[in-house]
Amino acid sequence: MVLKEFIDDYACVFSILACIFLTVTYVASLYIWKSTYSRDHPTTIKRRFFSVTCMMIVAPFISQYFWTEETLRKGDLWEHMGLKYSGIIQATLLPLFVTAVLFLGPLTMQFLSGTLKIYAEPMYWVASWQDLVWVRNHVMAPLSEEWVFRSCMVPLLLQCLEPSTAVFIGPMLFGIAHFHHMFEQIKSGQGVKTALLISSFQFMYTSMFGVYSAYLFVRTGHFMAPLIAHMFCNHMGFPNFGEISQFPPTQRLIIICNFLIGFALWCILLVPATNPDIYYNRLHWDT
Template sequence: MAVKQFIDNNTCIFSILACIFLTFAYVGSLYIWRSTLNRDHPSTIKRRFFSVSCMMLLAPFFTQYFFTEGTLVKGDVYGHLGLRAAGVVQASIVPLILTAILFLGPLTMQFFSGIWKLYAEPVYWLSSWKDWVWVRNHFMAPLSEEWVFRACMMPLLLQCLEPITAVFVGPLLFGIAHFHHMYEQMKAGFDFKMALMISSFQFMYTSIFGAYSAYLFLRTGHFVAPLVAHMFCNHMGFPNFSEVSQHKPAHQAVIIVAFLAGLLLWCLLLNPLTDPALYDNQIYADT
């Protein structure tokens, strides 16, 4: 009890330290296996699935331990982790639509390229689920990352930081966590400078996405909201702007308009489509 009281009296320090610990524990869990195989080998992926699954099981208990009495007064542990029944349907659909609007340009390119027809083929989805790399990128990575970095970290940061500050601080840890790919790239043959450049870009991109994901979690109060957005973004990847020039001139004009319209509509709809009242979000209703 004395230890718990000491933690409550130093909430901010311990909340941030707990988030830092979770970050290093998550990344460290990926490297506990000794292997010369690359990250895309099925054996490596399966082992890492086990590691992050263990992290997902342990992280909420770790988070709960650092909750203060003031935090628990606002709602139970499940509510703080974004596990609520109220508003879950909206949280599963609306953030996905909002994110798709942001990717209107890339989606338009996919339409002109005929990729949309592929999505209608059941064989495509069946074969994808047999591909370990696809399952990792589209399912396990978003699931484990959103659970640890959003559901388990954001409530801790919100104990001592203003909501808007927490939205940008948490994703920095999320971005830093992706620097471990630098080791993988050097292992694959990239020199230090190139690996650093690639990892720095990944840090920037994942930090920006992390802020958006954290915002979705904060506003909706649901774990599923950032999860579906993350899955969709991983599927789409970073927009390939150079691909625009590969389309017909008439299509290029439509694609450029789609890029601009998507960004504008996303900016206009971000707040109204993430209104806490829409998701019955009582815990973070004032954000």
């Protein structure tokens, strides 16, 4: 009890330290296995699946231990972590729609190239679920990252920060966590300078996505909202602007316009589509 009271007195310090600890242990869990295999080898992927699953089980208890009495009074463990029934349909569909609007340009490229048709093929999904790299990128990575970096960390940050501030602070740790890919790139034969440039770019866009994901979480109060958005973004990948030049001039103009329209519509729709009232959210965003 004395330790708990001490933690409550210095809630902000311990909240930040707990978030750093969760970040370090999440990344460390990927490297506890001594192996010469690459990150895409089935053995490596399976071992890391086990590691992050263990991390997902432990992380909520670590997070809850550092919650203050005030946080505990506001709601139970599952509510704080975004696991609730009220508003779940809205949290599944609306953030996905808004995110898809942002990718209007890339989706237009897929439509014009005929790539969208493949999603209607059952064998595409069968083959995808049999591909461990696909499962890692589209399912396990978003699931574990959103659980640890959003559901477990954001409630800690909200103990001492305003929601509008917390959505910017937490994602910095999320972006830093992706720097571990740099060592794997060097190990695979890439130069240090090239690996650093690639990792710096990854840090930039993963931090930006982290802000968006954290925003969805605190606005909707649902774990499902950032999870679905994360899965969709991982599937789409970072837009390849270089591919635009491969289309005929008229289609090229349509694609560029849709990139701009998509971004403009996303800016317009983001706030009203994530109105906390739609999701019955009174826990993470009170304004």
